[in-house]
Amino acid sequence: MEYEHVRETDPAVADALAGEVDRQRETLTMIASENHVSEAVMEAQSSALTNKYAEGYPGSRYYGGCEYADEVEQLAIDRAKELWGAEYVNVQPHAGSQANMAVYHAALEPGDKILSLDLSHGGHLSHGHPMNFAGKVYDVEHYEVDPDTGRFDFDEIEDHASEFEPDMLVTGFSAYPREVDWERFQAIADAVDAYHLADIAHITGLVATGAHPSPVGTVDFVTGSTHKTIRAGRGGIVMAREEYGDDIDSAIIPGMQGGPLMHNVAGKAVGFGEALNPAFDDYIDQVVENAQALGDRMQEHGLSLVSGGTDTHLVLCDLRDSHPDTTGKDVEEALEETGIVLNANTVPGETRSPFVASGIRAGTPALTTRGFDAEACREVADCIARVIDAPDDEGVREEVSADVDALVDRHPLY
Incomplete structure (x- = not known):
């Protein structure tokens, strides 16, 4: 990835792009919402479709010259329907947050009530944080996980x-490490005559392969990101019962977006095609096995995990019991110096500011893409634990950095 044409035109940007490739190659990406897409997906997302306006939908565009845009978008739709078993799919949202916005816009009126998971307990900003559009437009209350068990x-x-009698129940998470019982949540929604939106942004890949139960066919609306565990490039997706399709189409255009990013839609089409390959099932199985190995080894080091482990692609470590004077931000910054990149994260019953937090969140999708197995993830857990025990010890950081270099060399990227 030399970015030759960029370098001829803009060396400063080329240097930054090349630097980012080197950063990803030389560090361990453990932010649970990140992954490494294939070179095929990257080619598709940097294609000539970036030049094309295609407002509307396949077969019904506001501009001419959309025959290939139609072909690509229809491929993405058809492949998504096959992956998740959905009746209706819209692949135009620019991100998972925009997918959520589209559902709210299609089903609710300003001031309607939303009940969703609290951000500090594993929810997401777009589920109704007061600083987010959802919290500004709708009347939002939050449920929480049990602080003792870490479960619902x-x-x-x-x-x-x-x-509360909400008009919509929102389920899904950004930092909940256990399987979600969609049917139980649906029963709650039915009891109060509420719509049910399941946001599977983090677990799109796990749901596609059956590694996690699917809400598709159980709930009214399903949204997600296409760049976390599904590896189809950055973007969002909405799935729903067919009866809601026209309302969602209208909510997206003209309701909240104009021309879709057709180059991103092309990346989705390629990534969904890759996910339909049987090898993707093996990949997701390894993602989950790696997360469990990572979490088990962290617990062997005396670290506390929210809910006591994981069923998914991530672990959430609560530092308060084992290292009460150490913040998540302390650990995040110390680990990044060694080449391990993860994030500080709030935990149930959080008492610190979310900008420093009392926990860390670590995921295995990107490590697994690089070829890490369970034993390699246990090695990573050893590295993390050593830094948590001595975040200010420069000698420890140097030793862990050398171990990270060895792991990177054994599992090259791009």
Whole structure:
């Protein structure tokens, strides 16, 4: 990846792009919402479709010259339907947040009520944080996980829903490490006559292969990102029952977007095609096995995991029991110096600012893409634990950095 044409035109940008490739090659990406797409997906996302306006939908565009845009978008739609078993799919949202916005716009009116998972308990900004559009437009209340178990208390959530009477129940997460019981949540939504939106942004790949139960066919709306565990490049997706298709189409255009980013849609088409290959099932199985190996080894080092482990692609470590004076931001910064890149994260019952937090979140999708197996992930856990025990020890950081270099060399990227 030399970016020869960029270098001829703009050396400063070329240097930054090349530097980013080197950074990804030389460090371990463990941010749970990140992954490494294939070179085929990157080619598609940098294609000539970036030049094309294609407002509308396949077969019904506002501009001419859309025959190939139609072909690519229809491939993405058809492949998504096959992957997730959805009746209706829209691949135009620019991101998962825009996918959520489209569903709200299609099903709700300003001021309607949303009940969703609290951000500090594993929810997402677009589920109704007061600084986010959803929190500004809708009347939002939040349910939480049980702070002792790290899991959902469905009786408590049911009581909350009965009292609040939301127009929409939002499920899904950005930092919940356990399987979600969509049917139980749907029963709560049914009891209060609410729509049910399941945001599977983090687990699109796990749901596609059956490694995690699917909400498709159970809930009204399913949204997701296309760049976390599905490896189809950055973007969003909406799936729903066919009866809601026209309303979602209208919510996206003209409701909230104009011309779709057709080069990103091309990346989605390629990535979805890759995910339909049986090898992708093996990849996802390894992602989950690696996350469990990572979490188990961290616990062997005396670290506490929210809910006691993981069923998915991520672990959430609560530092308060083992290292009460160490913040998540302390660990994030110390680990990044060694070449391990993850993020500080709030934990249930959080008492610190989210900008420093009391936990760290670590995921295995990108490591698995590089070819890491369970034993390699245990080695990574050893490195993480050593730094958590001594985040200010320069000698420890140097030793861990050397171990990271060895792991990177054994598992090259691009």
